[in-house]
Amino acid sequence: MNKLLTLGIVVGTMSVAACVNLDRSRTLGNPSVSGSVLAIQVCSNCHGVDGNSTSPAIPRLAGQQATYIVNQMKTFRGHERSDPAGQESMWGISRHLTDQQITDLAAYFSKQKAQPNPSADTPQLIAQGKEIFENGIPDQNVIACSACHGPTAQGIEAFPRLANQHADYIVKQLNVFQNTQGRPGTPMEAVTHPLTGAHKAAVAAYLQNFPN
Numbered sequence: 001m002n003k004l005l006t007l008g009i010v011v012g013t014m015s016v017a018a019c020v021n022l023d024r025s026r027t028l029g030n031p032s033v034s035g036s037v038l039a040i041q042v043c044s045n046c047h048g049v050d051g052n053s054t055s056p057a058i059p060r061l062a063g064q065q066a067t068y069i070v071n072q073m074k075t076f077r078g079h080e081r082s083d084p085a086g087q088e089s090m091w092g093i094s095r096h097l098t099d100q101q102i103t104d105l106a107a108y109f110s111k112q113k114a115q116p117n118p119s120a121d122t123p124q125l126i127a128q129g130k131e132i133f134e135n136g137i138p139d140q141n142v143i144a145c146s147a148c149h150g151p152t153a154q155g156i157e158a159f160p161r162l163a164n165q166h167a168d169y170i171v172k173q174l175n176v177f178q179n180t181q182g183r184p185g186t187p188m189e190a191v192t193h194p195l196t197g198a199h200k201a202a203v204a205a206y207l208q209n210f211p212n
């Protein structure tokens with residue numbers, strides 16, 4: 001009788017605790033919610049639970065460099081990354097995240113496997129993009145993208161992975177670096193300076209279709 005009563009109280013307490021935790025885990029302002037819970041409950045709505053977002057305007061995070069993700073989350077939180085799309089989508093979400101949550105979120109997404117992202121671009125366009133990625137545009141003083149992003153576009157630490165990223169998102173960011181102060185203080189300002197629309201479209205097509 002006593003045992004049953006105790007069991008009842010324990011079970012009752014556990015289910016209340018579970019409800020409270022679930023409710024709290026939806027709150028971005030709660031520092032005790034782990035990064036992986038936030039990733040699954042919040043970030044997944046846009047970036048995909050495995051980081052392979054399907055919308056071309058939402059960057060893929062699967063296999064992205066953890067250092068790079070941490071840097072970007074902090075520049076959203078600190079409002080240095082201020083292009084309109086970033087501001088609209090990411091300022092509110094990052095506002096109350098702790099450094100620990102950001103580190104955990106970065107670990108979660110960097111460990112996800114990037115999936116292929118084939119598009120309908122022509123082989124000619126993709127080949128032009130490969131040329132720019134691997135050799136740059138010597139007569140315009142554009143150095144090879146691979147010099148910083150790595151020969152297989154995997155990135156390293158603060159240099160982002162670009163392989164399998166959506167071409168639309170890549171072109172949008174190249175325009176931000178080239179024409180705005182939305183992502184200030186990076187080598188990409190100089191890199192993008194001489195690029196034409198045709199260069200951007202080609203290199204983005206190559207990267208989205210990057211051979212896995």
Ligand code: HEC
Pocket residue numbers: 038039042043044045046047057058059060061069072073083085086087089090093105160172
């Ligand atoms: C409402 C949709 C939405 C949600 C929810 C969301 N994001 Fe984003 N995120 C975006 C969009 C859109 C961008 C691209 C902004 C731009 O174009 O500058 C972005 C950009 C990013 C970037 C920069 C990626 C890069 O390649 O530079 C990171 C990192 C990121 N989000 C992480 C997260 C994390 C972590 C969460 C959860 C805590 C999250 N996002 C939740 C829509 C969202």
Ligand code: HEC
Pocket residue numbers: 059071132133142143144145146147148149158159160162170171173174183186187188191203
């Ligand atoms: C000198 C080194 C360097 C070279 C060369 C370089 N990049 Fe970058 N790139 C960077 C760094 C560093 C960043 C991260 C900037 C930041 O933290 O905001 C970056 C960011 C980017 C981004 C944004 C990625 C994202 O997820 O938002 C794109 C797209 C990009 N580079 C494309 C290119 C292309 C295409 C080329 C060749 C034409 C190129 N890069 C050459 C250093 C370089």
